[in-house]
Each structure stands twice: as C-alpha cells, then as structure tokens.
Amino acid sequence: MSGDNPAIEVSDLTKTYPNGVRALDGVTFSVPSGTVFGLLGPNGAGKSTTIKILTTLTRPDSGTARVAGHDVLSDAAQVRRHIGCVAQNSGVDPAATGRENLVLQGQLYGLGGGALRERVDGLLERFGLTDVAGRLVKTYSGGMRRKLDVAMGLVHEPRVLFLDEPTTGLDPEARAELWKEIVKMAAGGITVVLTTHYLEEADELADTLAILDQGGVVAHGTPENLKKALHGDSVQVLLNEPPDETVARTALANVVGVHDIVVSGREVGARVDAGADSAPALLSALESAGLRVASVTLSAPTLDEVYLRHAGRTFRSVQEGHIR
Ligand SMILES: Nc1ncnc2c1ncn2[C@@H]1O[C@H](COP(=O)(O)OP(=O)(O)OP(=O)(O)O)[C@@H](O)[C@H]1O
Known part of the structure; x- marks a missing residue:
C-alpha cells in the first residue's frame, strides 16, 4: 500500500551528454511508496539516463530528484543505502553457489553474523531457492538465476528496488513467478521501479507508469486511467x-x-x-x-494505443525500428 511520502520525486530533470545528445529534456514524475512504477519508452527515450540519475551513477544538468526522501546530489550516500539495483547483466558470480553470492553481497553492505545468515535464509526461502542454495550458479536455469539476481538486490533491505527489464529472456512460467514476487515486494512496502519493453508487463504490474519519449514524459498515471482517457x-x-x-x-x-x-x-x-x-x-x-x-x-484500449496517442506512433513500430 502506498505511504504518505512519495518514494521518488523527480522534477524537471535535464541532461545533455558531452556529444551533444539531449537525453532528458525536463522529466517530471513521482512514485508513491510501496507501489510498482513502470518506466516505459522506446530505445533511446531516456530511461537508462533517468535510472542512472536516480541511482546516483550520473548527475543531471538541472532539476531535482529525491529517492527514499534523500536528494540524489546532496545526499547520494543515503540514496545508495536505501536502493537496490538489479541490472540486466547480473552481478552474480557463476562459479559460486547461490548462498555464497548472497552472503558476499550482504558483507559488501556491512552485514554479517547471524543477522546475515537469517536474511540470506529468508531470501532463499522467499524465492524458492533453498533447495539449490548449495549449487553453483552456473548450473541454475534462467528463471532461478533471475530470482537470485532479484534476491541479491534485496539483501540490504532497500526501500526502493530498481529492476531493469527483469523478465527479458524468461519463459512464461518463470515470468509469471517473478511477477508474483514483484507484487509481493510492493505489498511488503518496497517501491519497485521497473523498466521494461513489454507494455503488457507494465499493464499487469505497474500501479502507475510514465511513458518517456525523446527525453520527455508523454504520459503519466495509472494504466487504467491512461487507457480510459482514450x-x-x-x-x-x-x-x-x-x-x-x-x-x-x-x-x-x-x-x-x-x-x-x-x-x-x-x-x-x-x-x-x-x-x-x-x-x-x-x-x-x-x-x-x-x-x-x-x-x-x-x-x-491497450497501452500501445496510449503510446500511439501520446507519441504519435506505435510503441511496437518504434521498437522494431531499432536493432538491439
Ligand atoms: N554516455 C552517453 N554518451 C552519449 N550519449 C548517450 C550516452 N548514454 C545515452 N546516450 C544517448 O542519450 C539518449 C537517451 O539514452 P538512454 O540510454 O537514456 O535511453 P533508453 O530509453 O534507456 O534506451 P534503451 O532502451 O536503448 O536502453 C540516446 O540518444 C542515447 O544514444
């Protein structure tokens, strides 16, 4: 359920890269605590740049962003303490076991002893990985590995979790399992920021979403309201x-x-x-x-039509126009 203060408040962010590309041109949105937020847009829309600013990996040229109540520029250390990031190229060590990966991740955040053991056991249980915890990660299926990636992002109990295309490459069953976990996380108070190329995933999971196009927010709201408005x-x-x-x-x-x-x-x-x-x-x-x-x-109406209305072309056509 959403709390009182937004987990993320972004106001008028701009960013131009040294090569002159204006990646963000005044991006504004907010995300209520304990909800799932979908950040959508075609390749090059500015999603990664926005996420990099929110996770303190790059600085905006202007505008403000607060994450878990902390300013990304003046309070970057606190922002990092309260966020978890699950990138597409996972940081897990395939030559270590699932449990070893989680323990190491916890140690990186200064956790240890019984508290860390308990936390790791809890995460293994929650993601259905207890039985394979002692196996090397390189023997895991894609779905198991992705669940471990997400568990790694949760070891230090972040308030905001960034998931970059979490279900890309997963089979439908593994995708459905991960969707369930994402919904549970939000119900447990974690704010989940999801970037995805799948509009149906955003439609299913996101309480609110923003569609970015050419460095600006072209639509922001609940999937229902955005569709109804059509x-x-x-x-x-x-x-x-x-x-x-x-x-x-x-x-x-x-x-x-x-x-x-x-x-x-x-x-x-x-x-x-x-x-x-x-x-x-x-x-x-x-x-x-x-x-x-x-x-x-x-x-x-579908979200694809919402995109068409706001961006003047279909989401799919834009995706197909890019070679990834
Ligand atoms: N480090 C960089 N230097 C120069 N230009 C960049 C850099 N990173 C991104 N860009 C450009 O900024 C624009 C926005 O890119 P960004 O990666 O934020 O988009 P995106 O929505 O995340 O796209 P994708 O879905 O492909 O990851 C694009 O035109 C991109 O080419």
Whole structure:
C-alpha cells in the first residue's frame, strides 16, 4: 500500500551528454511508496539516463530528484543505502553457489553474523531457492538465476528496488513467478521501479507508469486511467491481403468517429468513438475501397494505443525500428 511520502520525486530533470545528445529534456514524475512504477519508452527515450540519475551513477544538468526522501546530489550516500539495483547483466558470480553470492553481497553492505545468515535464509526461502542454495550458479536455469539476481538486490533491505527489464529472456512460467514476487515486494512496502519493453508487463504490474519519449514524459498515471482517457474502443481489421496504405487510409479518412489509424501488413487498426456504431461504417468503407475483410476484433484500449496517442506512433513500430 502506498505511504504518505512519495518514494521518488523527480522534477524537471535535464541532461545533455558531452556529444551533444539531449537525453532528458525536463522529466517530471513521482512514485508513491510501496507501489510498482513502470518506466516505459522506446530505445533511446531516456530511461537508462533517468535510472542512472536516480541511482546516483550520473548527475543531471538541472532539476531535482529525491529517492527514499534523500536528494540524489546532496545526499547520494543515503540514496545508495536505501536502493537496490538489479541490472540486466547480473552481478552474480557463476562459479559460486547461490548462498555464497548472497552472503558476499550482504558483507559488501556491512552485514554479517547471524543477522546475515537469517536474511540470506529468508531470501532463499522467499524465492524458492533453498533447495539449490548449495549449487553453483552456473548450473541454475534462467528463471532461478533471475530470482537470485532479484534476491541479491534485496539483501540490504532497500526501500526502493530498481529492476531493469527483469523478465527479458524468461519463459512464461518463470515470468509469471517473478511477477508474483514483484507484487509481493510492493505489498511488503518496497517501491519497485521497473523498466521494461513489454507494455503488457507494465499493464499487469505497474500501479502507475510514465511513458518517456525523446527525453520527455508523454504520459503519466495509472494504466487504467491512461487507457480510459482514450475513450471508445479499438478495432483491428484483418484484410485478405496487405492493402496499399494510402488506399486504406483514404477509405477511412471520412468515416465519422474513426481515428489513430495504423496499417501494418494485413492489419488495419483504428480507434473508434463507439465500437458498435462506428465499426460497421468502417468495414463498409474498407470494402467499398476494394479491400476484402477477413476478420474484425473490437477491444478495450491497450497501452500501445496510449503510446500511439501520446507519441504519435506505435510503441511496437518504434521498437522494431531499432536493432538491439
Ligand atoms: N554516455 C552517453 N554518451 C552519449 N550519449 C548517450 C550516452 N548514454 C545515452 N546516450 C544517448 O542519450 C539518449 C537517451 O539514452 P538512454 O540510454 O537514456 O535511453 P533508453 O530509453 O534507456 O534506451 P534503451 O532502451 O536503448 O536502453 C540516446 O540518444 C542515447 O544514444
């Protein structure tokens, strides 16, 4: 449950790298304590730069950021004491056991003795790793390893945990298990900041989220409110053949209540003010333009459409345009 003071308060952050790239251009958001916050955006949007500032790895040119009540510039040591970070390239030693990794991590934070043993046992138990605690990490499955990564970030009982794309590369079962743990962490009072390329992950997990694009926040709120603010429904039409994009767009241009048209392969997507009223007109406009409809689906708005509305293009199209 959220506490009184925000766990993170970011105001008007800017950052230009020495090569002249303006990575952040006035980023503002806040995150209530004990909640999951999703930071979304395509490659190069400024997510990593924001996280680096919040975790005191780099400095903003201007603006302020407070994490767990401490200023990232004037009180960096306190910020570091209260945060945990789980990067994509994990810091675990594959040639050591799970337990050894956790003990070493605790020692790095000045923990030791019975308190550390208890903490490590508790984390192994919580992440279902007790039975494999004595095995070398290099023998772990991807899911087990990722759980160990997260446990490592929690050894010193941080108030804010940063998770960078925690489920990338995990199978659906391991992903679902990790999602459950993330929800539990927040219920236990930890604030979780999640960066992800998966909109459905943010939709499922995040209590609030911010979508970054080109160094600015283009949307901020709960997934529900952001979707509700779009009004209307989403229509996905599958055509028999990929259409000429101009023909499809022209066909729909004059249909009342249809907007945010996206043509991709055989699919034509659009938002309609009222699905039941607009969908028939939309279908007949396509058919009249000689485009044969194979199937049609009406659905409530998705986060991808939120992104489209605020950034002017689909999240997926931007992702696909980048080679990682
Ligand atoms: N150290 C750096 N020096 C110069 N430019 C940088 C540096 N780090 C990032 N940038 C640039 O700043 C912009 C924002 O990058 P950032 O890494 O914050 O985005 P991102 O949203 O995290 O992207 P990704 O999803 O690819 O990690 C990009 O144009 C990037 O090329």
